[in-house]
Amino acid sequence: MGDNGVCIFMMDLSSHLILELRRRALRRGVWFRVLDRAERAILDLAPKCVDRPRSPRLIDAIAKIIVKLKVALASPIVKLRSQIGWPLAQKISQIAQKWGNKRARECAEDKCYIQYLTIIKINDISIFR
Numbered sequence: 001m002g003d004n005g006v007c008i009f010m011m012d013l014s015s016h017l018i019l020e021l022r023r024r025a026l027r028r029g030v031w032f033r034v035l036d037r038a039e040r041a042i043l044d045l046a047p048k049c050v051d052r053p054r055s056p057r058l059i060d061a062i063a064k065i066i067v068k069l070k071v072a073l074a075s076p077i078v079k080l081r082s083q084i085g086w087p088l089a090q091k092i093s094q095i096a097q098k099w100g101n102k103r104a105r106e107c108a109e110d111k112c113y114i115q116y117l118t119i120i121k122i123n124d125i126s127i128f129r
Helices: 004-010 015-027 035-051 055-074 076-098 111-127
Strands: none
Touching: 015 035, 015 055, 035 055, 076 111
């Protein structure tokens, strides 16, 4: 996925995004569990004070908190796709390419295929427990 710094600069830090993320975090019970008092205060006050923050320090602080919330809000299957399905799809793709399959490279980036491999692997693991 790359360095978080790269993703942060591409992130829209509008007050609408912050308020929407706050609403989702409160509904899912993540707001108080994941964030400390200072982080909650920053996300509470920033949309009330400015529509779009311009201060590099404030942008950095908000972006780090948003990344923290987004990780906490991600569904378990999304996390497992990146941990299990994506590496497995890469391996299978490399083997198929060595066998001469030119289109196998596309499978390594296909989200549906990656999710399929993730679910198959999870079911395979849970059978033997």
